Amino acid sequence: MNALPIEEHLEAIQAGLENHNRLILMAQPGAGKTTRVPLMLLTSEWAAGQKILLLEPRRVAARLAASFMAQALGETVGQTVGYRMRGESCTGSNTRLEVITQGVLLRMLQEDPLLEGVSGIIFDEFHERSLEADVGLAFALDVQASVRDDLRLLVMSATLDVNALRQVIGEHTPLIVSEGRQYPVATYYRPAQANEKIEQTALRVVEEALGDSNARDLLVILPGVSEIERLIQALRQSLPDIAVSALHGRMTIAEQRAALVAENSQRRVIVSTAITESSITVDGVNVVIDAGLERVPLFQPRTGLTRLTTRRVNRASADQRRGRAGRQCPGVCFRLWSQEQPLVAHGEPEIFQADLSSTVLELARWGVDSPDKLCWVSAPPKGAWQSGQALLVQLGLLDEQHKLTLLGRRCARWPLSPRLAVMMERSEALEATPLACGLAALLESRESNDRSFQKALSQRFDQPKQFPVWAQEARRLAKQAHAALNRIDLAPLGRLLTLAYPDRIGQQITPGRFQLASGKTAVVSLNDPLAHQPYLIVASLESASSEAKIYAAEPLTLEALIELYPERVKWQTRVTWSEEQGRLIGEKVQAYGALTIARHPLATLPKDAVVEALLNAVSQRPALLHSQALEQLQGRIALLRETLGKPWPDWSTAALVDSLSHWLAPYLTDITRLSQVEKLPLHHYLLNTLTWDQQNEMERLAPQALIVPSGKSTVINYSPCLAHQSPVLALKLQEAFGWRDTPTVVEGRIALTVHLLSPARRPLQVTQDLLGFWLNGYPEVRKEMRGRYPRHPWPDDPLAAKATATTKKRK
16 A cells, blocks of 8 residues: 555554544545554554444445455455445454444444444544534443443544534544645636536536546536436537446445446546545546535424525535545646635534434433533534424424333334334334335435326336336335335325324415415415315425425325324314404314314303413513503513512513413403403502512612602602613702702612703703702703793702792792
């Protein structure tokens, strides 16, 4: 083997893991970390007689790494070095280094948390921050900290946020940095021309690149399979003498291997998705044509939907792609965007944009109901986590306390998403397991563009050889289910989809418009036969801000819905506020989620339901809680809470709305209209929630009124306290004569803002410094006002004058 940059660091890596159970290795592409480091670690004393696991984020990279390392040992894959991934394994009794995909690690940990026989785990390409890698590291750290302090963990990548990683795995974790071996790469920008599709731009640049005699094999990176297929078709028409091959995750193993191997001297064009960003070098490539795009699933917690989105790659990924042209010799990279196009520095971890339902299920199986109980490089977002929990409860995998149910434990055997695992597990009761295997394979692969599942499945079951990826996955599931695929009945299709998507049962509102059980609205074209179905089960949605577009669905009968979910389709009493009629309306309703299946009017309204309906109506109309008396009370409490803290409660409008059942509900038993609510003495009800001592203390600290120098009791306005301003005392200027000290509340902590008014009760001065006003501001006010209001006193010395609320004549 040729010397690689990583080799000068091998001894340091080995020593680091001899003395520590955690290590970070940052090695640039081409350094040799993926293939040299694992083989070297097999010779470590701590690894003697045990296995080392090497995690790769992509199946293609896992196979290539295992093959390369086995070849370096003069062996075939399956001897010392083997690999494992979903649906495929090549290991033997003597295998000591297993290259596995990240999902395999999670299954191994769940089946054996002690990881007996495993001495170390290597997380390769960790910078990609896949969801499974993050969960796998969190689990591995938990195992290491609790029962396996001898387990070695090595995190490797080309680029890493070392500070963030060390905060999780330890501030003193050793770090080793290795430069890569990189030949110079010339970079050219070839943005798309007007109205040019990305595959058309790529074709034009491929033809340009092939005109260079120094160009060897070309690697074209496009965002998705559809673009790849269109470009390959165009290349075969325009360049028949060039070997053209695709490379993407939907291909069979044999097809992927063929795409990566140069069998003769013929120049090749490999058209690939982003799976070629892995660190494994593909022989012969010295020209990269990069569209600069990636297609990723983005989960939206608000809608509970995942939307496949095409977006611009980040700068780190673009540089990684560019570097592939300089792995073996000087190369060229053509970027299909303008040089001025800004790119973000790094990609966002998948955990921030993924559906977390599978992660929630994994943690529940691990015995954890909250992500806070594990160590994360990036913690799961709260909204997506709660959305995942809600879905698993609806699927029946978790109970209301978010503990794993019996169904949840049984579904763990299926290497599928939670939705499809439930479908597979419950399909036997419908006598539809073979169909479920085919349907799960179709939904997992995303290879069908058919809007009709009936058509897509009929084609695949009739001619499986034309759909090799689907056939391989369907056979794998059938083998696990002990089912035969040669006989199917499509009739249970709607029922199977309902098991997987109980939240996406749709009820027709008007033709083409459906209410989903989740509460969202979804639409389909009026020309679609589905538009006139009374019920649908929707499997694929294109999410939007207001309504979701139905992409793939099947008809569903009401009888099937009730048969599958009898415990959820129940009659219940419902009392709601009718805006049109201005009153409460009571009904007996048969409902499923947000869907109303049947309803009957109620002659009399149950009191409990009336109170709940009124509380809901009031919560939607916070303005009903507004009155001058209530605002004063809220202001007084707000001042005390801000100044003194607890135990003074939060009586902001939002807090009052949240606690209506506590302070308002007892007074609504004989009320049926909102107009009656507006007339209630709400401030008295709220005051009654305080103890007698608290009420007396509030009156002492924040009195409703003060006796001013004129002898009058003047109300203090506490409304400004709701906006974090001081309370206001408004009085005629003459009533404050002789008042030197600015009045205060809360035992002198808070000075009142004094509004000194004219006889017409218009502000002459706003101040929190009365003495300063009398000495400096009053002479000017006196000069201006005494001619305008001669009947009122305007003495030369206001501090010596007697305060009065009357005119001179009355006095």
